[in-house]
Amino acid sequence: MKTLILALAALVLLGCGSPPRGNRVSLWVHAGPGPERLAYVEAVRVFNAAGHGFQVDLTVLPEGTYGDQVRAAALAGQLPDVLELDGPAVPEYAWAKRLLPLDGFPELAAAREDALPSIREQGTFRGRLYALGPYESGLALWGNRRLLAKAGVAPPATVDGAWTLPQFEAVMRRLKRVGVPYPLDMKFNYGAGEWFTFALAPLVQGLGGDLLDPAGISARGHLDGPAAVRALALVQGWARAGYVNAATRDDSDFVMGRAALSYVGHWAYPTYRRALGRDLVLLPMPRFGPRAVTGAGTWTFALSAGSRHPAAAAQVLAHLLSPAEIARVTAINGAIPGTFTALRASAAHRPGGPLALYAEQVARGLARPRPRTPAYATVSAAFAEAVNNVLAGADPRTELGRAATTVEEALQDSRGFPGT
Structure with missing residues (x-):
């Protein structure tokens, strides 16, 4: 390096x-x-x-x-x-x-x-x-109207109508039953990097946690806290159930109909629009916990x-x-x-x-930034490594504990990044 x-x-x-x-x-x-x-x-x-x-x-x-x-x-x-x-x-x-x-x-x-x-x-x-x-x-769900209709699923049209976690998982089960190979595309082909943090931090935040404390000076109890552990356990469970292809190596699952939902940002819109036309629909971020949170x-x-x-x-x-x-x-x-x-x-x-x-999601205050700290690169790299290991089958609590230790050491070495 x-x-x-x-x-x-x-x-x-x-x-x-x-x-x-x-x-x-x-x-x-x-x-x-x-x-x-x-x-x-x-x-x-x-x-x-x-x-x-x-x-x-x-x-x-x-x-x-x-x-x-x-x-x-x-x-x-x-x-x-x-x-x-x-x-x-x-x-x-x-x-x-x-x-x-x-x-x-x-x-x-x-x-x-x-x-x-x-x-x-x-x-x-x-x-x-x-x-x-x-x-x-913008981070939300893109849907394939044709495949959703085949499963008898009506896509929510407003933020207030966003699926709860149980509803979201029920939708993935129904899509799997009607033959959709991997109901949810989570862009794991992007690799173990910033995408993991951008995509999964809102899941942690929606479940009531965060990657650091509000002051941005401590990871212990947050990066390895209950919400983060549950978030990674959920994603691991989706992969094990066949709802998500954790080993996908290209960007075509959604456009080719191998997935009916795509959890991704705004940048996919031009490609998706060309591929699906009128079948393309944008769905709000699910409420994974007490509130819906989208990336910012x-x-x-x-x-x-x-x-x-x-x-x-x-x-x-x-x-x-x-x-x-x-x-x-x-x-x-x-x-x-x-x-x-x-x-x-x-x-x-x-x-x-x-x-x-x-x-609408931004106007309603759903957008939450990633941790604002000079140590962000360390936070993101440690969290992404934990996600990658969990997708490969590792224990979420163990991996997040290791990540929190890495970040705590970086914060202690810098003494909290004093003064500007």
Whole structure:
């Protein structure tokens, strides 16, 4: 790992993230080769054509290595002026003084005021706002109307009608009886990484627990608490009952009809819509415990503390958070627009729209962020390892106890990440 970081740092120093010179401002985003990348290319083209007195240099990096490249650039003191960060990573960089607080920039006043509460919550660390995102994540169930009808299942249409845990498990039993090979697709093909935390933290939270204490300084009794143990035991039980294929190796179970339900985020919508057409239906997050909880937090933008042009960088960020640019990217990825203005303008997210339930879940306060701590990377890695081992047959209580010990040691080593 040390070799990888040094190599990436060298790459950064060779020019892909060099400090701005003269009238140049650097911007890093993550994206693949597809439409989302083109959205950011067009956003920069529009900004540069508007005559702001400076130009934006865009660098698009692959998602799979993006976090490592940002970390390498931070270690080398070579972060770009404006950068994307995955929401849970914001506290790590804010605590290390790698980011500028956004509260004092007049260029961002409108965006701060207009941002969804969950967007502001995600970007806030110890009372200061360090990041704002153009969109919010959506986590729920996609359903195949044809297969649900075959099992005599009526999909709930509102948040208030969400299935309880017993109802949800009864639906999976009925789907199994009518011949659906694996009723629920949980995207385990994504691998043992951040998806495990994003997907299963809401299950833990819905059962009344969390991965850390509210202050974000202790894992013991939380990461290995009763709710977390029950959550992993439930998922293990679904796999053993054949409701979920824990060994799936591709992304096609739902689109090919091998699963009738898909537990996944907003990003699957374009693919699912093309594959299922009118048979595609969005269902609200089940109430696994006392309340329904859905995932929150996704990619967000921040300003580097090392920027030589912070006011210009703030103008770029304001442009990326404008209604037109939010509409451009969310039309591609299906995410919830991150400002009230952009959300009201989105036909897909209005009542009756194909993505309206995502917006309703956020508006109803169901969205909960992952733990906001500089130790998040350790928390997520330890939890994901526990999930992976449980899916392979290990005891949930034992695995979560081991994960909690790992996180506690990291927190003690840092002495709770004192002060910023």
